[in-house]
Amino acid sequence: MPDPLLRIGELARRTDLSPDLIRAWERRYDLLRPTRSDGGFRLYSADDISRLRLMQRYLALGIPTAQAAGLVHRVQTAAFDANPGVPPGDIRTALRVLRESLENFDDAPADRTLERLLGVFAPGAVLRDIILPYLRELGERWECGEATIAQEHFASSFLEGWMLTMARGWSRSGPYRAVLACAPGERHVLGLIAFGLALRDLGWRVTYLGADAPVRAVEYAADAVTAHVVVLSAALPGTFAAVSDEIRALARTHAVAVGGPGVAGNRSDWLASRTLPADPLVAAHALTAHEHTMSQSSGPQRSPVPAS
Amino acid sequence: MPDPLLRIGELARRTDLSPDLIRAWERRYDLLRPTRSDGGFRLYSADDISRLRLMQRYLALGIPTAQAAGLVHRVQTAAFDANPGVPPGDIRTALRVLRESLENFDDAPADRTLERLLGVFAPGAVLRDIILPYLRELGERWECGEATIAQEHFASSFLEGWMLTMARGWSRSGPYRAVLACAPGERHVLGLIAFGLALRDLGWRVTYLGADAPVRAVEYAADAVTAHVVVLSAALPGTFAAVSDEIRALARTHAVAVGGPGVAGNRSDWLASRTLPADPLVAAHALTAHEHTMSQSSGPQRSPVPAS
DNA sequence: ACGACCTGTCCAACCTCTGTTCAAGGTCGC
């Protein structure tokens, strides 16, 4: 970690907090654990800045300081990068089992494998190290003709079931709310569910509407749960184009982000929406980081997201 | 276990109720049971917000406060009522919980209810007495405009996740094998999954391909697992007509049955396939009975099913 | 019409939470 380390005064300047307050948070909530210089000065890393920003964001939502500190603690330890990974040997074995069993339409070994992995490792780690790599691999084999449509359908349905099981309760915790839906006509839900799982681990509450959701339905749900942001997903290019007017209208009153292979690459300024990275995990981090920085400029609710 | 996030002032601000009133409701009706901070402050969770919102909806309907509190209370404690009780009572309670929570985009109480029910009763019973009746009810309310598209999407995604969880391992046991798929273009999977669950309980091994499956993919899968029968489902009329040639071709080499609202009513002789009753449970029994009689006369494999 | 009850609000004395302040020193880099 060769980051230039900051002393408390500089950290305070960058976060717009007082040094006293930062020390108080450390003393009372164990919020930061700076290293020390030989003489005893606190030395902070870049991570600590984002932790403080997250803290500020929570406070802006009206969460009491003590609880906010607890959330920061939890989010940090649940972040994917912090998840202890699945050992490479287990990954190789699991991928082989998934490959061989799912492509023979035999889900029993795959079930057993996932059950065991989820018993031992964190859901975020299983998602990152097993499920998403397998999906990528399946997609590649499908593109070059090695996997059949039937195998791809079977494996997709299988993984959808598991991911929805892993997702159970994802609307229950966390201070931010997101409504997730596939754009009208879109039926590829796996990437969106993965994104939702990642969001959940980053402290979001997820309301999931599934495939092929009319924009009006999305808007209704966003209002019903007072969502901070609405995320629309599409795997195929052109999906968004068919409803661009509706999306632009939605973006006038709600913060909208679009993602999935259907937008990756081409800009989405014409949708008046923020474009998320293609990788679900990266996208979840990007959206969370964006939501944190938003707290400085404008109010926490319903701030339309500028196109990125 | 939702995290305690808000103190009473912020909760009051968000629900537009006075702190006094929230405390009074707790004191008089035991409406909420907030956790406490070390110092004794009430700490409310996200669930509590939706409970108060539900309360407000009841009050807006003119229901007296005490009764409204009773209703809310039943929704929230239904999941912890460990007493199996008389099934009809449980059914009524569960249906009310599903109705009220899913239509508020709040899946937590619904999760708890299904979790408890599946711990006490057999999956088949939960499917028959709770899930299918709820789906029927939702469909009716949707048709007469009482439920919105958004609510229907949310509830469908929620139940799809649960049913796929219940389905885990359905390809593992039993002497008959069935391949299940939605016809091309068809995206309504719930009825098909329910049918698959019923089949599993009747001793079938189920290979499930999910929504919008090309007929060629179905054929490939049927061959790969040497299926006794292939079941195609469609909710909308006209779905089958678009691929009738392909289905007829498939029926020349495989036993094919078609089901779902998309065929109910009109004969399907023109598909050279057996028509299954609209109700998933009845359909599963019908297919099983047919397969039993077939296996006496001819070989168990690949016997084309005559149109009924 | 009457008392009994329901229900939202208010009060008073006290407590908790949390940002800030102070004092008496120590460290760092020039």
Next chain:
DNA sequence: GCGACCTTGAACAGAGGTTGGACAGGTCGT
């Protein structure tokens, strides 16, 4: 060695909680 910066520990004050009870206007049953 100097001035800016940082350290610890304690204390403080204002906003906003806590409890328990009281109370007035509306509703209900008789």
